[in-house]
Amino acid sequence: MTAPVVELRGLSRRFGAVEAARAVTLDLRPGEIHALIGPNGAGKSTLIGLTAGSLRPDAGSVLLGGEDVTRLDAVGRARKGLGRTFQVSSLAMELTVLENALLGAVGRSGQVMRLFRSALCDRDLALLARAALERVGLVEEADRRTADLSHGQRRLLEVAVALTLEPRAFLMDEPMAGLGAEGSRRLTGFLDRLREEAPILLVEHDMDAVFAIADRISVLCYGEIIATGTAEDIRRDPRVRIAYLGDDAA
C-alpha cells in the first residue's frame, strides 16, 4: 500500500462540554477522494479545521507526507502543501475574481514581499491564476468583483484559489453547496479528474456526488468516526443507518 499523503492520528478537540472530535484517526492516500459525511453538527468542519491548522487539537497529531505538522498553524501547513476551501466563502469580496486567484498564486510563489512590481503584470503569477480560473470555468468572470458573483460561482472560485496553490492534498468543505444540479454534476466530474493531481479530503452534503466519486467514505457522528469503507460498505453498514435514519432503520 502506498504511504498516505495526510494522516490524522487520534485527533481530539473539545469546545466546552461538546466533544467535536474524539480520537479521530483517518488517512488520505495518493489519488483518492476520501469523503467525510455525517449529520449536521457531527464535527466535519471541525475536523477540516484541525487538519488545515486553523484549529488546534487537544490531543493527537497531523502528518503531511509522513512529516508531523501538528505544531504548524494554518499558514505553515498551507506552505507545506495543504490546499483548503471553506464552507462559508472566505474570499476577498472587494477584489476581482482574477485578483483572488492571483492571491493564491502569490502565496504559492512566496513573492509576497515584492513591493514594487505589479501583481497583475507578472506573467508567471497571471498564467497560474488564469489557468486555475479556466479549469473551473470562471475565466470569463476574471474582471468581475467577487462580491458580484453568485453563491455557486464563489464556491468555484474557492476551488480555483486552492488550485493555484498546487497543493499536495486538498481539503474541501462542501464545495458543491449552492451549485445547483448542473453545476454540481460538472464539479463532480472535475474533482473526479483532480484526484490524480492530489488526493481530496471532501466534506459534502450532496450524497449522490459523494457516493459517485468517493473512493472511501468515513462517517462522523458526535465527533467520532463510526465507519470507514467504500460506498458499498457504507451503504450496508447498520451503524451508519442508525446514525442517519434512527434506530428503526437497523
Place this chain on the structure above:
Amino acid sequence: MIRERHLNALVLGALLALPLWGFWAEAPFMITLATRAAILALAAVGLNLALGLGGLVSLGHAAFFGVGGYAAGILALHAQSFTPMMTWPITIQGTTSMPLIWLVAVVASALAALGIGALSLRTSGVYFIMITLAFGQMLYYFAVALPAYGGEDGVSIYVRNAFPGLNTLRPLPFFAICYVLLGLALLLSWRISVSPFGLALSAARQSEARVRTVGIEPYRLRLVAFVISGAITGLAGALFADLNRFVSPAMLSWHLSGEFIVLVVLGGVGRLLGPVVGAGLFVFLEHWLGGVSDHWMIFLGAALLLVVLFARGGLIGGLTAGSRS
C-alpha cells in the same frame, strides 16, 4: 461622472496651480497654504497605506509625525547653536541639510513604527485603536518632559533648513520640495497598492482566513505596511517642522492623529489621492472659515458627516460614483 484618473490629475494640477498663482499675484500666503496642504496630504498618504489598504485604524500616527518633526528640530537646533547632539561614545553633530534630516526623520519614525506596530498589531479592532492611541500619548508626554528640547514650549528652528541648489527661505522652492516629495510618496503608494504585497495586504483586510490559507502571514504584511506608513508620516513631520520653523509636543498629540484620519476619510479611504483631497479641503476650511469664526471645526464636522453619510469612498468616491478606472 468624472473618472478617478482624471480627477486625480485635476487635483494634483490644482495643488500646483494655486501657489504658482500666489507667486504671480504676489500673495505668498497662498503658497504657504498650498505647502501646508501638501505636507498634511503627505502625512495622510502615509496613514492611508495603513488605514486604507491595510484596514489598520491607527489613532497614533501623530507620534510618527512628531518624531519626524523633532528629528528636524533637534538636528537643526544643535547645528544652529554649534553644540554636538552627543559626545559619547561617538560625537554626533546637528545638521541643517534637509536630505540628511529627512533620512534621520524617516529612519527614526520607521523605528518608532516598528516598535509600536510590533506590539499593537498583535491586537485588532478597537484594541488596536486604543493601543496606538496609548503609544502616541506616551511619546507626547515624553516630549513634554524633555526640558533639553523645550518641554511643553518645543523647539524653534531659527532659519529654515537648507536644500542643495535651492533657496528654501523663499516659499515657492520650499513648496516645490514638498510637492515633489508628495508626488514620490503617491507613486510609492500606488506601486505598493498594485504589487503582490498590496494585493495580499488588501485581502488580509477583507478576509484574514483567506490570506492564511494561501500561506501568507497577515502579521508580517501589516507590520511592513505600518512601518512604511509611519516613515512617510515621519517625513511629513520633518517638512512640517521646517514650514513652521517650530516643533512642539502638539505635533504628537492625539488630536492631530484624529485629524489625519479625518483627512483620509474626507478624501476617500483607500483612494490614492484621497489624502490630498482631504488635506486640501481641510486647509481651505481652516483658512477661509477660520477667518470667520474660531469654531470653524463645526463646519468641518458637518462636511465630514455629509461625506460619511452620502459619499461612499469619500469625496473622490462621491465625485467618481465609485468608478476606479
